[in-house]
Amino acid sequence: MSNGRERWGTKLGVILAVAGSAVGLGNFLRFPVQAAKYGEGAFMIPYLVALVIVGIPLVWVEWTAGRYGGGFEHSSAPGIFQSLWKKNRFIKYFGIFGIFGPFLIYMYYVYIESWCLAYAYYSITGQLAQITDSGGFVEFLTNYQGLSGDIGAFSGTVPGYVFFFITFLLNIGVTYFGIKGGIERLCNFALPLLFLFGIILAIRVLTLFSVDNGQPGWNAINGLGFLWNADLSALKSAKVWMAAAGQIFFTLSVGMGVILTYSSYLERSDDVALSGLAAASTNEFAEVVVAGSLVIPAAFIFFGPSQIVDIANSGAFNLGFVTMPQIFNQMHLSAILSFIWFFMLFLAGITSSISIAQPSVAFLQDEFNFTRQKAVKIFGVVAFILCQPALLFIHRGVLDDLDFWGANFIIVIGATLEIILLAWVFGIDRCWDEMHQGCKLKIPRIFRFIIKYVTPACLLTLLGWWMITEWWDVITMANVPDENVPYVLGTRLLLVAILVILAIMVFIAWSRRDTEKYH
Amino acid sequence: MKTGGWTFMILTWGAITAVLVGCYYRVITDKPDKKEH
Numbered sequence: 001m002s003n004g005r006e007r008w009g010t011k012l013g014v015i016l017a018v019a020g021s022a023v024g025l026g027n028f029l030r031f032p033v034q035a036a037k038y039g040e041g042a043f044m045i046p047y048l049v050a051l052v053i054v055g056i057p058l059v060w061v062e063w064t065a066g067r068y069g070g071g072f073e074h075s076s077a078p079g080i081f082q083s084l085w086k087k088n089r090f091i092k093y094f095g096i097f098g099i100f101g102p103f104l105i106y107m108y109y110v111y112i113e114s115w116c117l118a119y120a121y122y123s124i125t126g127q128l129a130q131i132t133d134s135g136g137f138v139e140f141l142t143n144y145q146g147l148s149g150d151i152g153a154f155s156g157t158v159p160g161y162v163f164f165f166i167t168f169l170l171n172i173g174v175t176y177f178g179i180k181g182g183i184e185r186l187c188n189f190a191l192p193l194l195f196l197f198g199i200i201l202a203i204r205v206l207t208l209f210s211v212d213n214g215q216p217g218w219n220a221i222n223g224l225g226f227l228w229n230a231d232l233s234a235l236k237s238a239k240v241w242m243a244a245a246g247q248i249f250f251t252l253s254v255g256m257g258v259i260l261t262y263s264s265y266l267e268r269s270d271d272v273a274l275s276g277l278a279a280a281s282t283n284e285f286a287e288v289v290v291a292g293s294l295v296i297p298a299a300f301i302f303f304g305p306s307q308i309v310d311i312a313n314s315g316a317f318n319l320g321f322v323t324m325p326q327i328f329n330q331m332h333l334s335a336i337l338s339f340i341w342f343f344m345l346f347l348a349g350i351t352s353s354i355s356i357a358q359p360s361v362a363f364l365q366d367e368f369n370f371t372r373q374k375a376v377k378i379f380g381v382v383a384f385i386l387c388q389p390a391l392l393f394i395h396r397g398v399l400d401d402l403d404f405w406g407a408n409f410i411i412v413i414g415a416t417l418e419i420i421l422l423a424w425v426f427g428i429d430r431c432w433d434e435m436h437q438g439c440k441l442k443i444p445r446i447f448r449f450i451i452k453y454v455t456p457a458c459l460l461t462l463l464g465w466w467m468i469t470e471w472w473d474v475i476t477m478a479n480v481p482d483e484n485v486p487y488v489l490g491t492r493l494l495l496v497a498i499l500v501i502l503a504i505m506v507f508i509a510w511s512r513r514d515t516e517k518y519h
Numbered sequence: 520m521k522t523g524g525w526t527f528m529i530l531t532w533g534a535i536t537a538v539l540v541g542c543y544y545r546v547i548t549d550k551p552d553k554k555e556h
Contacts, residue, residue, distance in 0.1 A: 011546055041524070048531065225520030228528040278542035284535045440549055441542075 005073060006179040006372070008265050013184040015275050018262050019282035020187040020351030022253045023194065025112060026407075027287040028345060029316035032295035034247045036312035040226050040305065042234030046244035050458075051284065054245055057447055057455045058254040058415055059280045061422045063272035064435045066263030075264040075362035077257045077414075078506050084426045092510060094417055096502045098257025099363050101410035102356035104495065105256070106383055108390035108402045109356065112317075113349030114167035116342045118144065118159065119321065123338035128325050137322040147395050157392070164391060167350070172380045174354045175361060178372055179265050183354050190347045191282075197344035198290040204337060205298045218304050223297030226305060242465050245458065250407055251287055252280055253355070255415030261359045274441035286348075295319065298327050320345065357383070367509035386498075389491060396487035397480055404474070405495060409466070416459040419451065428452045 008014040035043040069080025077098020085091045122128050131137050142148050146157030174182040206220045234240050249255055263272060299308050299319075311323050328338040357379060364375035390399045422431045432448055473479055480488050520528075 011549075012543075015543075015546060044527070044531070221520050224528060225524045228531075229521045229524035230527055274542055274545055277538065278546055281535060281539040281542055285539050288535055289532050440545055 005070075006265055007267070009180045009184055011270070011275065013180070013188060014262065014266065014270075015278045015282070016187040016191045017183050017351075017355070018253075018259060018275070018279035020191050021258050021262065021355030022251060022279060022283035022352075023191065023286045024251075024253075024348050024352030025109075025116075025316075025320070025345060026247075026250050027283065028198075028291045028295065028348060029320045030250060031247060031287050031291055032299075033312045033316045033319055034243050035227055035292070036296055036299070036308045038234060038237070038240045038243065039231065039309060041229040041231035042237070042240050043244060044227060045230055045232075045235060046241045047247060050241070050245040050248040053450055053454050054458050055248040055252045055254065056277070056280055057451045058249075058419065059252055059259065059276045060273060060435055060443065060447070061419055061431070061451060061455075062254055062259035063263045063276040064431065065418060065422055066260040067266045067268065067270065067272055067437075068434055069260065070264030070266060071268050073366060075261050075366050076359045077260055078363070078509075079366060080260050080264065081417075081421060082510075084421055091421070092506055093503055095257075096499065096506060097410055097414045097417065098260055099359045100495075100499055100502055101256040101406055101414055102258055102359050103383070103386075103498070104402060104406035104410065106353060106356045106360075107386050108399045108406075109349070110168055110171055110353050110383075110387060111164050111391050111394075111399070113346060113353055114160070114164040115141075115144070115321065116346035116349055117167055118163040119325070120339050120342035120346055121163075123325075123335050123342055126335055128338055129329060129335050131325075131329065134322055134326055137326055138318075141317070141321050145394055161391070164387070167346075168380075168384060168387065171350065171353050171357065172376060174350070175357050175379070176373060176376045179358075183358070186354065187351050190351050194344055194347040194351070195286065195290070197340045197347070198286065198294065201337065201340055201344070202290050202293040204331070205294050205301070208298075208301055208331070215304060218301050220297040220301060222305075223300030224293065226300050226308060227292055227296050238465065242462060245462055246408060246412075249411050249415060252283060253352070255411035255413075255418065256356070256406075257359045257414060258355045260418075261362050262355065264362070269438045271438050271440040273435060273439040273443050277441060295324065299323060302327050302330060363505075367506070367513075386494075389487075389494070393487050397484040398487055398491050401480075401488045401491050402495075412459060412462055412466070416456070416463060419456050419459060423452045423456065 008017070035047070037043075065080055065084060066075075069075070069083045072079065072083040074080050074083055076095070078092040078095030080098075081095035082088075082092040119128065128137075128140070131140055139148070144160055146160055174186050176182060177185070206224075208220055253259060259276075266272070296308065299311055303311060303323075311319060324341055325338050328334045328341060331337055360383075361372065361375045361379050364370045364378060365372055368375075370378070390402055393399075426434075428448060428451065431451070435443065477485055477488055
């Protein structure tokens, strides 16, 4: 083992970093939207079942696979997959998804993250406080995105571009300083601060007893009831189950290769069972306890039960950047509350975006022997260029298409590959032994059965469901407006080109490795 | 909120918080946090 290999500084550091990767914009924006979309009480039972039979097993499997691959000095999925199935020459190419997926998400995620930083700034300067209705917030967001010409302080895409550039540099800066000096150091303070902000906002919302809206039933307690009054009839809906499983994937950062990379920097003697559960429970606390007590009750108080579903159907961006600031504007200390909300989102975003950069950087370091600094510079230039389509053509559906492939499709493919590779090819006996290597927590034996049979079956069902219900419409762009088709098609061709380039890079890396081995 | 809703929420919050606190307690108290290299 190379002495120069990067390592985490502390056990707590790696847990906070993985938790930081998992706790992202999805916890505070996507979760409330999914939870509210299917009506009162429909979501939480499928969500919690999916957490236990799909989410937690995948977390343990990814931590185990990552640490195992790290023992062979691989920190990205192609190398890790190859170490798990040494006899198969092609498995490394399947590992490309573990670089491609996070990179694809990076192409738009940093831009959205920059909105949070910008809105935190506009909260403090009082610009958001001057807006009085939802139409005003929609207009503000549209102007910020540069979609409606020069209006007031805005000029085309300039402010949006400036905040994007600052956010991008911050991301690259943290990545540049490495696992211990950059990522771990940031997460050690950002995650506790994020929780502090979230808890402050949740307490503020839950103590809103007397909002003068003429609707005494629209209160925080009934807002919680919207989430928790379980509607057992909804359990018959396959759509709710699929949405719940999808949310679990997205929220725990499983299937995208990030946990593989982060856990590859562990020593073989380090625990993965307890650490994995600690990171997952941190994420669930942020999502179920904090976000669940904040966003849905707040929307319930100010808009009532019927409008919550409409708000959810209008999407996560509308919830985060239109509905929530509108709600804060009706409270005392609105500028401070609004700042806390957006800065909390920014912290959630940056601890996630630095994690999705790491698989690409690690791939360049490990397979091409680049120094971290050189790898980060190359990644920075390429990522900056490839972030531009989402930024410039957001109104043409480019961002939505990237989000569909990155945050929905690729992670399910990645997770299915991982679980089959670990439980069936590597073997459940070896997988179980490896999982308990150095463990500080004895995993209940029922999970052996779940990992081998239940989780793969759920994943294959999820994929099959997608193929039956959505595949054809997505491929044929049936729901894409005609004027957006060239842009969406261009995006897809770009993604195919990235996949091909990654495959060529894997081929070159292993060819060089083989050449060095025989000389 | 209905009684069933309260029960469901408290049980879920309790379970998540208990796992969270238990995990971090084990991680922090298990042995000195700083690893030797």
